[in-house]
Amino acid sequence: MTVRYDEPNRVARATNALFRWLAEAGVSVAGTHALRVRGRTTGKLRVVVINLMTVDGHDFVVSPRGNTQWARNARAAGEVEMGPRWRRRTVRITEIGDDAKPELLRRYLDRWFWEVKGHVGGLTPDSSDEQIRAVAPSIPIFELR
Template sequence: MTARYDEPNLIAKAGNAVIRRLAEAGVSIMGSRALRVRGRTSGQMRGVVINLMTIDGVDYLVSPRGNTQWARNARAAGEVEIGPRRRARRVAITEVPDDRKAPLLKKYLDRWFWEVKGHVGGLTPSSTPEEIALAAPSIPVFALAR
């Protein structure tokens, strides 16, 4: 895995904060969900909005901006809380190996490229499997336990 992290600008942070508050209240916009994860240093729960992707009955989290704080925290904690605050569920996660990410990333790009364009390692929905495989190490993907 590489250390790529495409940090959001102030406008993106403000927009994400609004979407996160809606997701925490139970309002999903195009698959958005509230995610909370315990901070590695502070131990405090940190919130972010993510797009939950389900493929063949397995839920996946993708960090298109790379090795973000939430991805590093999730990796360290081994679990996340997902869903609205009043109905959040704690779920164990496992990181998907780089060699298994390409088909998952292709589906993610097909669904959410309009939202993450420019922040997903230079990939587009028309990227070749080889291009996706080359970028995969810079995009953390986690599978949620059932």
């Protein structure tokens, strides 16, 4: 995996905090959901807001900013909690190999590019297959089981 992390600025952190609060309250905005994962070193439950993508009956989460803390924590833990505070469920999480990422990234970009533009390694919905394959190793994608 190529290591890339686009750290959010102050405005992005504030916006994410608002959407995280809404997701934890059970309000989904354009497919957002609360994802909780245990910290690798602290063991504390960390909450982030993610876009849940369903493809052929399988649920996926993408870390468009790259190898973020939540992606590293999820990789190490092998499981996450999904959903609002009162209906959260624990699910196993498996990282997708680089060969399977281009199709999933294309679908993700088609749906959420307006939200993540500038944070997906320079990709756009019009990126060529070669461009997507080149950037795919730097974007963790996980399947929820």
